[in-house]
Amino acid sequence: MPTAAPALTLAPSPEIPRRVPIALDARSYDILIGRGLLDDPASYEGLPRSALAAIVSNTTVAPLYAERLAAQLQGRHRRIETVVLPDGEDHKDWATMNRIFDALLAAQGDRKTVIYALGGGVVGDMSGFAAACYMRGVPFVQVPTTLLAQVDSSVGGKTAVNHPLGKNMIGAFYQPLRVLADLATLDTLPDREIRAGLAEVIKYGPIADADFFDWIERNLDALLARDPAALAHAVQRSCEIKAWVVSQDERESGLRAILNYGHTFGHAIEAGLGFGVWLHGEAVGCGMVLAAELSARLGLLDAGAAARIVRLIERAGLPVIAPVLGGAEDWLAHMRVDKKAEGGEIRFVLIDGLGRACMRPAPDALVTEVIAARSDPAVDAAARAAQPA
Missing domain, CATH: 1.20.1090.10 (Dehydroquinate synthase-like - alpha domain)
Structure with missing residues (x-):
C-alpha cells in the first residue's frame, strides 16, 4: 500500500490562521492552526447554535482557558456548562466518562447540545466518545491545548477510554465539526x-x-x-x-x-x-x-x-x-x-x-x-x- 505522503511545500503557509482540510466521504471539516484562535470570534463562525454548550476540560486546563472559551460561546448558546475532569491518563476510564454524562443529563442536554473538548488527548478522546454516545450522537468541537493533541489525537475522529487490560480498547470513530489548534496554549505547557x-x-x-x-x-x-x-x-x-x-x-x-x-x-x-x-x-x-x-x-x-x-x-x-x-x-x-x-x-x-x-x-x-x-x-x-x- 502507498504510504509516502504527497509532496507539499515546506515553506510556511501565508494563510493566517493556517487551514488544513480533512475530506471525508460523509463530511469534511477544517483544522485551524494559529495563535490567538481561542479569543477570535471568527474561529467559531459556521458552528451550530444551541440551547446548551458543554465545555469539557480538566483541573489543569480549565482554570487557564475555560472562561475565555465560554466568553466566545456566549452569543451562540443560551447556557454554557463547564465539566471539569481530573487530569491524567489514569482517569481515562468509565467512571470519569460518567461525569460528562451526569453533567449533560443534569443540564437537560438535547440532541443539539454541542460539546467543546478543551484540553489534551485524554480530554479530547473522552469528550469525543461522550459526544458519540450521548443521545446517540451530538456535535462536538476539538480545542486541543497540548502539542500532542494538536498534531495527533484531536485530528481524525478516534475517541476512546482505556480498559485495565488495554489502552483505547473501548471507543468509536466520531469526527468533530472543527479543530481549533491555538498555538498560544502551548506557552503554558510544561x-x-x-x-x-x-x-x-x-x-x-x-x-x-x-x-x-x-x-x-x-x-x-x-x-x-x-x-x-x-x-x-x-x-x-x-x-x-x-x-x-x-x-x-x-x-x-x-x-x-x-x-x-x-x-x-x-x-x-x-x-x-x-x-x-x-x-x-x-x-x-x-x-x-x-x-x-x-x-x-x-x-x-x-x-x-x-x-x-x-x-x-x-x-x-x-x-x-x-x-x-x-x-x-x-x-x-x-x-x-x-x-x-x-x-x-x-x-x-x-x-x-x-x-x-x-x-x-x-x-x-x-x-x-x-x-x-x-x-x-x-x-x-x-x-x-x-x-x-
Missing part, C-alpha cells in the same frame, strides 16, 4: 509535555515524509525552545499528513494503521507500568525506537537510518530504553490485545526505508530479542519511584 508531543511530530517523518524528518532534525532545537514559526510549521505539516491518511482510510481498515508507528510497543509500556506513569508521548517515543530496531533486524531499514531515528528521539528528551515490565511474556500479552492484532497475532507498523511504512507480523523470538536489547529493570524502578505516593 517542558515534559512539549517533549511528549514531539514524539507524535517525529513519527510522521519515518512513516510518510523523509523531507519532514530531515526538517525536524535541523529544527529540533527551535522546537524545544518553542520557536513560534517552527511550532507552527510542525503542527501544520503533521496535520497535513494525518489529514491525507485519514481522508483515504477513515476507519483504519488499512493505510491509517501506519499512524500507530511505535504505538504497539508504547501501549504495552503504558499498560505494563500503569496508565499515567509515563506520558503517552514518552511511551510512543520509546516504542518508535523498538519498532525501528525491529525494522532493521527484519532487513526493512538500514542500520544508519534506524540510528538516526533513535538519535532524534533521544535528542528530543524522550526515553530510548524501555522498562522490562514483567518480562517477555508480559510484553507479548499486552501487545496481543493491541487493536492491530489479528487472531492473537501481533502486527507491527514498521519502517520500510525513511518515509515509508508497512504493517506486518514478526516472530515472537525476534520481538523479545529487541525488547531484551533495549530494556533495563532500572527504568521500571525509576518510573515508579517518580510517581507521587
Whole structure:
C-alpha cells in the first residue's frame, strides 16, 4: 500500500490562521492552526447554535482557558456548562466518562447540545466518545491545548477510554465539526509535555515524509525552545499528513494503521507500568525506537537510518530504553490485545526505508530479542519511584 505522503511545500503557509482540510466521504471539516484562535470570534463562525454548550476540560486546563472559551460561546448558546475532569491518563476510564454524562443529563442536554473538548488527548478522546454516545450522537468541537493533541489525537475522529487490560480498547470513530489548534496554549505547557508531543511530530517523518524528518532534525532545537514559526510549521505539516491518511482510510481498515508507528510497543509500556506513569508521548517515543530496531533486524531499514531515528528521539528528551515490565511474556500479552492484532497475532507498523511504512507480523523470538536489547529493570524502578505516593 502507498504510504509516502504527497509532496507539499515546506515553506510556511501565508494563510493566517493556517487551514488544513480533512475530506471525508460523509463530511469534511477544517483544522485551524494559529495563535490567538481561542479569543477570535471568527474561529467559531459556521458552528451550530444551541440551547446548551458543554465545555469539557480538566483541573489543569480549565482554570487557564475555560472562561475565555465560554466568553466566545456566549452569543451562540443560551447556557454554557463547564465539566471539569481530573487530569491524567489514569482517569481515562468509565467512571470519569460518567461525569460528562451526569453533567449533560443534569443540564437537560438535547440532541443539539454541542460539546467543546478543551484540553489534551485524554480530554479530547473522552469528550469525543461522550459526544458519540450521548443521545446517540451530538456535535462536538476539538480545542486541543497540548502539542500532542494538536498534531495527533484531536485530528481524525478516534475517541476512546482505556480498559485495565488495554489502552483505547473501548471507543468509536466520531469526527468533530472543527479543530481549533491555538498555538498560544502551548506557552503554558510544561517542558515534559512539549517533549511528549514531539514524539507524535517525529513519527510522521519515518512513516510518510523523509523531507519532514530531515526538517525536524535541523529544527529540533527551535522546537524545544518553542520557536513560534517552527511550532507552527510542525503542527501544520503533521496535520497535513494525518489529514491525507485519514481522508483515504477513515476507519483504519488499512493505510491509517501506519499512524500507530511505535504505538504497539508504547501501549504495552503504558499498560505494563500503569496508565499515567509515563506520558503517552514518552511511551510512543520509546516504542518508535523498538519498532525501528525491529525494522532493521527484519532487513526493512538500514542500520544508519534506524540510528538516526533513535538519535532524534533521544535528542528530543524522550526515553530510548524501555522498562522490562514483567518480562517477555508480559510484553507479548499486552501487545496481543493491541487493536492491530489479528487472531492473537501481533502486527507491527514498521519502517520500510525513511518515509515509508508497512504493517506486518514478526516472530515472537525476534520481538523479545529487541525488547531484551533495549530494556533495563532500572527504568521500571525509576518510573515508579517518580510517581507521587
